[in-house]
Amino acid sequence: MDEMPSATARRWGPPLSQIDPALRALFTGYLIVIGIGLLMSFVQILLTHGMADGRFGLSVTDIVYSYYGNREGSRLEAKLQGSMKLMASTHDRAEIIKWVRAGSPRDEWDSHIRTVITANCTRCHGVIPGIPDYTRYDGIKSVAQIDEGATVPTLARVSHIHLFGIAFIFFFVCLIFTLATGIPSQLRVAAVAAPYVFLTIDVFSWWATKWVPTAAYLTILGGFGYAVSSGFMIFTSLYQMWWPMRSPSTTPGPG
Numbered sequence: 487m488d489e490m491p492s493a494t495a496r497r498w499g500p501p502l503s504q505i506d507p508a509l510r511a512l513f514t515g516y517l518i519v520i521g522i523g524l525l526m527s528f529v530q531i532l533l534t535h536g537m538a539d540g541r542f543g544l545s546v547t548d549i550v551y552s553y554y555g556n557r558e559g560s561r562l563e564a565k566l567q568g569s570m571k572l573m574a575s576t577h578d579r580a581e582i583i584k585w586v587r588a589g590s591p592r593d594e595w596d597s598h599i600r601t602v603i604t605a606n607c608t609r610c611h612g613v614i615p616g617i618p619d620y621t622r623y624d625g626i627k628s629v630a631q632i633d634e635g636a637t638v639p640t641l642a643r644v645s646h647i648h649l650f651g652i653a654f655i656f657f658f659v660c661l662i663f664t665l666a667t668g669i670p671s672q673l674r675v676a677a678v679a680a681p682y683v684f685l686t687i688d689v690f691s692w693w694a695t696k697w698v699p700t701a702a703y704l705t706i707l708g709g710f711g712y713a714v715s716s717g718f719m720i721f722t723s724l725y726q727m728w729w730p731m732r733s734p735s736t737t738p739g740p741g
């Protein structure tokens with residue numbers, strides 16, 4: 487009978503501290519490039535989503551704006567809080583804003599809102615050339631457009647690219663890390679599973695945020711989770727390849 491190999495002996499390759507120099511060069515190059523790539527993706531998130539609320543730095547509002555949209559963001563509402571504020575009573579403005587946030591439905595326009603607009607706005611909008619004509623639904627519809635965030639086709643596209651791409655990137659990061667030694671078994675398993683768990687949470691949260699803005703916290707949790715887990719694996723792997731220490735696999739253990 488063959489000797490039953492211990493769990494460590496059954497790893498798919500040698501411990502990182504004893505790895506073949508060519509493989510060490512390959513793994514090092516890969517991990518460093520992926521590490522830089524992850525930093526770049528963080529910079530990119532700051533510059534795109536991070537600026538969604540007009541301020542630098544990623545906040546929950548940014549994520550909500552990116553996926554749920556800024557539903558107070560129509561030009562009509564902005565103007566009603568701004569230079570057109572004095573054109574209607576507080577009550578009438580509230581009516582118009584409520585209608586805009588509901589998506590400016592045609593039936594409410596016909597039944598009710600047209601009257602409010604006619605009473606307050608059409609003595610100019612419909613008369614003065616060069617400003618939008620609010621005597622017609624089509625004229626007001628264009629300024630009543632709200633930003634509903636990412637569309638379903640966009641989400642589907644970004645999701646599948648993200649899932650495939652990131653799963654692939656992390657596969658090798660994790661695979662290299664499995665050759666690290668001296669890490670408690672449960673921590674190894676958790677570290678390797680973490681990027682996949684957080685990736686799923688991240689992508690799920692984009693869809694959820696489209697309907698429930700508070701799900702934006704899950705996006706932050708997801709991003710934070712794979713930043714920490716990949717940072718840990720990349721750092722540990724590089725460290726063990728280049729600064730090998732006494733590791734349990736080189737000192738015969740009791741088991």
Ligand code: HEC
Nearest residue numbers: 561562565566569570573574606607609610611617618629
């Ligand atoms: C006394 C005339 C007058 C009245 C009344 C008036 N507006 Fe205006 N509105 C203007 C002028 C002039 C502009 C263009 C200058 C500007 O953007 O401030 C304008 C611009 C706007 C814009 C921006 C349009 C664009 O394409 O950028 C919106 C939206 C708007 N008005 C909404 C309203 C609403 C809603 C009411 C009624 C509650 C109203 N206005 C009543 C004169 C008026």
